Amino acid sequence: MRRLPALLTIVLLALLSACSSEPDGGSNPRLTLQLNWVPEPEFGGYYAAREMGAFRDAGLDVEIRPGGPGVPVMQLVASGQATFGITSGDSLLVARERGIDVVAVFALYQSFPQGIMAHAERGLNTIADVFQGGTLAIEAGTPWHRLLEKRFGFSKIRAVPYSNNLGPFLHDPNFAQQCFITAEPIAARHAGAHPRVFPISDIGYNPYSGVIVTRREFLDQHPDKIAALIRAVRQGWQAYLADPAATNQFMHGLNPTMDLATFSDAAEIQKPLILGGNTPPQPIGGMEFARWRTLAEQLRDLGLISRVEPEKAFVNP
Amino acid sequence: MAGSRHPQDTETKPDRGARLSLQGVSRCFNGPAVLDGLDLEIASGEFLALLGPSGCGKSTLLRLIAGLDQPDAGTIERDDPEAALAYVFQDASLMPWRSVLGNVALPLELGGTSRGERDARVAALLDTVGLTDAAHRFPGELSGGMRMRVSLARALVTQPALLLLDEPFAALDEFTRQYLDEHLQQLWLERGMTVVFVTHSISEAVFLADRVIVMSPADGRLVRDFRVDLPRPRLAATRTGIDFTRQVQMLADTLREHSLHA
Amino acid sequence: MKAPTPEVWLPPVISLVAITAFLEGWLALTAVPGYLMPRPSAVMGALIASGQELLRATLQTALTASAGLLASAVLGGLAAVLLCIHPWIRRAFYPYAVFFQTVPIVAIAPMLVIWFGFGPKAVMASAFIVSVFPIIANTLSGLLSADPALRDLFRIYRAGRLTTLLKLQIPGALPQFLTGLRIASGLAVIGAIVGEFVADTWENGGGIGTAVMIAIKEQRTDKVFAAVLMAALLGLLFFALVNVLSRTAMRRWRLGELSE
Numbered sequence: 001m002r003r004l005p006a007l008l009t010i011v012l013l014a015l016l017s018a019c020s021s022e023p024d025g026g027s028n029p030r031l032t033l034q035l036n037w038v039p040e041p042e043f044g045g046y047y048a049a050r051e052m053g054a055f056r057d058a059g060l061d062v063e064i065r066p067g068g069p070g071v072p073v074m075q076l077v078a079s080g081q082a083t084f085g086i087t088s089g090d091s092l093l094v095a096r097e098r099g100i101d102v103v104a105v106f107a108l109y110q111s112f113p114q115g116i117m118a119h120a121e122r123g124l125n126t127i128a129d130v131f132q133g134g135t136l137a138i139e140a141g142t143p144w145h146r147l148l149e150k151r152f153g154f155s156k157i158r159a160v161p162y163s164n165n166l167g168p169f170l171h172d173p174n175f176a177q178q179c180f181i182t183a184e185p186i187a188a189r190h191a192g193a194h195p196r197v198f199p200i201s202d203i204g205y206n207p208y209s210g211v212i213v214t215r216r217e218f219l220d221q222h223p224d225k226i227a228a229l230i231r232a233v234r235q236g237w238q239a240y241l242a243d244p245a246a247t248n249q250f251m252h253g254l255n256p257t258m259d260l261a262t263f264s265d266a267a268e269i270q271k272p273l274i275l276g277g278n279t280p281p282q283p284i285g286g287m288e289f290a291r292w293r294t295l296a297e298q299l300r301d302l303g304l305i306s307r308v309e310p311e312k313a314f315v316n317p
Numbered sequence: 318m319a320g321s322r323h324p325q326d327t328e329t330k331p332d333r334g335a336r337l338s339l340q341g342v343s344r345c346f347n348g349p350a351v352l353d354g355l356d357l358e359i360a361s362g363e364f365l366a367l368l369g370p371s372g373c374g375k376s377t378l379l380r381l382i383a384g385l386d387q388p389d390a391g392t393i394e395r396d397d398p399e400a401a402l403a404y405v406f407q408d409a410s411l412m413p414w415r416s417v418l419g420n421v422a423l424p425l426e427l428g429g430t431s432r433g434e435r436d437a438r439v440a441a442l443l444d445t446v447g448l449t450d451a452a453h454r455f456p457g458e459l460s461g462g463m464r465m466r467v468s469l470a471r472a473l474v475t476q477p478a479l480l481l482l483d484e485p486f487a488a489l490d491e492f493t494r495q496y497l498d499e500h501l502q503q504l505w506l507e508r509g510m511t512v513v514f515v516t517h518s519i520s521e522a523v524f525l526a527d528r529v530i531v532m533s534p535a536d537g538r539l540v541r542d543f544r545v546d547l548p549r550p551r552l553a554a555t556r557t558g559i560d561f562t563r564q565v566q567m568l569a570d571t572l573r574e575h576s577l578h579a
Numbered sequence: 580m581k582a583p584t585p586e587v588w589l590p591p592v593i594s595l596v597a598i599t600a601f602l603e604g605w606l607a608l609t610a611v612p613g614y615l616m617p618r619p620s621a622v623m624g625a626l627i628a629s630g631q632e633l634l635r636a637t638l639q640t641a642l643t644a645s646a647g648l649l650a651s652a653v654l655g656g657l658a659a660v661l662l663c664i665h666p667w668i669r670r671a672f673y674p675y676a677v678f679f680q681t682v683p684i685v686a687i688a689p690m691l692v693i694w695f696g697f698g699p700k701a702v703m704a705s706a707f708i709v710s711v712f713p714i715i716a717n718t719l720s721g722l723l724s725a726d727p728a729l730r731d732l733f734r735i736y737r738a739g740r741l742t743t744l745l746k747l748q749i750p751g752a753l754p755q756f757l758t759g760l761r762i763a764s765g766l767a768v769i770g771a772i773v774g775e776f777v778a779d780t781w782e783n784g785g786g787i788g789t790a791v792m793i794a795i796k797e798q799r800t801d802k803v804f805a806a807v808l809m810a811a812l813l814g815l816l817f818f819a820l821v822n823v824l825s826r827t828a829m830r831r832w833r834l835g836e837l838s839e
Binding site for chain 3: 074075078079091094095098099100135139140141142154158159160161163165167168171304
């Protein structure tokens with residue numbers, strides 16, 4: 001009970017700091033990058049950039065904050081509690097629709113890393129076949145959930161919630177589920193199953209993913225810092241793609257639940273998703289107007305947004 | 318409000334009163350003995366009062382007689398151990414989820430009496446205590462005095478040879494208490510069962526009992542075995558008579574003597 | 580049952596109106612963005628716009644929560660009766676009952692999916708697990724706290740163990756059982772909603788828990804609050820129904836007017 005005054009002070013300070021916006025740390029404010037999951041190969045380039053000193057050399061003080069299930073990245077960036085956050089392109093457009101003025105400055109995945117995973121033994125050939133029967137675990141409320149339902153209909157399948165639990169997939173040969181291409185299929189293979197993965201991009205839905213977003217306000221005030229950050233980030237990703245081993249070791253220390261073999265497999269599998277897909281080829285993380293426009297139109301047709309203003313949604317610093 | 322009598326009412330036949338013999342009864346609870354080598358003979362049909370302040374062991378003795386507790390030493394014998402026995406608590410202790418009817422019927426239910434016989438006996442008894450109109454009411458709706466009358470009816474429904482009462486009227490107001498004392502006397506005169514009545518009210522003991530056994534916390538035995546000398550039936554007016562007052566005074570003196578040693 | 584008098588319903592209505600008005604004004608004044616904290620008017624708007632959908636979802640959750648609560652009442656009551664029989668039984672098995680109270684439902688919900696599969700059964704199981712302990716604990720307390728004088732009475736009339744259980748302990752435990760049921764009612768709704776997060780199938784559209792999940796994913800904060808409001812109202816409704824049941828069942832026990 002004696003600690004109550006101290007406790008109250010801490011709570012009060014926390015509340016106050018939450019209400020305040022950018023840390024006014026003088027000439028070199030600390031920048032925070034809020035991840036949307038625990039440290040995994042999808043963030044390898046950021047940790048590599050930090051470890052190799054790329055941020056420091058660019059004169060930036062960057063803190064990488066791991067995320068996890070349920071971390072509200074968009075809210076954290078919108079309220080100023082994080083300078084940058086990682087999210088997906090479709091979430092960004094929906095957030096802008098809700099009046100959050102955030103902008104994309106970098107897009108890691110040029111090919112959408114979400115897919116549907118089914119047992120190879122079912123002999124399915126296309127993504128459409130998945131919807132002929134069985135159970136499908138899918139994340140409710142996502143744009144691709146709506147798109148798949150509209151395109152193929154859910155009347156012949158049993159749709160259930162998607163969770164991080166691989167158990168139902170492993171125990172039921174007719175169980176299919178949404179997956180992150182660099183994650184669940186690898187784990188399933190290690191558990192002895194034979195997953196067949198159908199990328200969501202097969203149906204023409206291919207938003208940018210692994211997108212770094214920041215508030216328009218910050219972008220307008222510190223364009224030079226953002227440009228420097230992206231340069232450093234690119235360096236980090238180049239290094240990571242060339243040789244992920246050391247960074248994987250580091251990230252495994254932060255996320256011991258994923259073993260090094262999986263880190264290595266995932267780092268390998270994600271390469272084409274990061275490098276390929278655009279004509280003309282973009283530098284790592286670069287974005288095209290046409291793709292943002294296509295995404296915006298798709299979301300409008302699904303009834304998720306009303307205005308199509310892709311030019312306001314992104315910047316290539 | 319005496320019970321009405323019907324020619325065919327079998328309840329008017331006096332119940333055979335139990336005869337009890339207590340010898341060398343001792344009982345202690347974690348320390349000094351509450352009862353220590355107590356001897357007591359109770360005749361058939363006698364009305365006995367156990368009188369004393371708190372802690373003198375009168376309730377303990379009553380529970381031992383009832384068989385709810387076992388003595389550490391000594392014996393308690395009844396002439397007929399199988400004969401019906403009834404106990405009335407200070408709180409009427411009725412089941413709130415049962416009607417008056419249901420409460421009075423309980424002992425017969427537990428004893429396996431048939432439905433028809435049960436209904437008849439319960440009705441007769443409710444008539445005796447004057448609660449026929451309240452038969453379908455619930456304890457929550459009754460006054461304290463009415464609840465105690467239900468408790469008495471319940472006690473009498475098995476035609477007990479031995480009726481034990483532990484300060485049954487102590488929680489009631491003076492008028493109700495006196496009324497119920499008179500009522501109880503009436504029931505006893507009609508039925509003839511042996512009654513052991515625990516009280517800390519001297520006037521109540523003198524009014525009701527043939528014999529008053531005085532007990533004290535300082536002494537594990539009987540302090541005094543007092544024969545009440547008053548004609549029966551004792552009426553309301555009896556309470557103001559000189560004989561009554563004198564005997565109450567004698568007992569008061571006895572109690573005061575022994576409380577100095579407590 | 581008489582309709583509640585104004586002195587009963589007026590204060591909560593007034594406080595509700597006052598709080599809503601205050602929130603609306605304060606949020607408008609401080610220009611808090613809607614995605615952080617929606618104004619009551621926005622929540623109302625979402626409630627009306629999605630009214631039919633949310634109502635149907637609430638109804639679905641109400642069914643699974645009711646089933647779970649019913650299971651809790653029956654199985655919990657039975658468990659309490661078994662536990663009251665002997666101290667050894669209590670010592671041996673009561674810790675497992677406490678387990679139902681302490682286990683975090685979020686952690687075992689995925690297990691429920693493995694045991695019961697996706698669908699209403701797992702959701703009902705979740706509602707059951709979260710709501711059963713208060714019923715066991717309270718009913719057991721009621722069974723063990725029978726009036727000592729009545730217990731003595733049963734002994735005097737040589738009633739057996741079973742008779743005492745059936746005629747004295749069980750009827751006497753009713754008020755405590757109802758107390759447990761009152762606590763369990765709101766918990767059953769929570770349990771159903773948590774179960775839905777993991778196990779709901781959306782054939783009929785999903786329950787209110789699913790609606791919350793989807794609204795979060797779609798970043799519709801106003802709809803999230805609207806759905807949460809419906810969930811809270813459902814919990815309140817359950818509570819109110821149990822209260823009515825309790826008053827009716829306990830009517831005879833109540834003290835009426837003194838007649839003498």
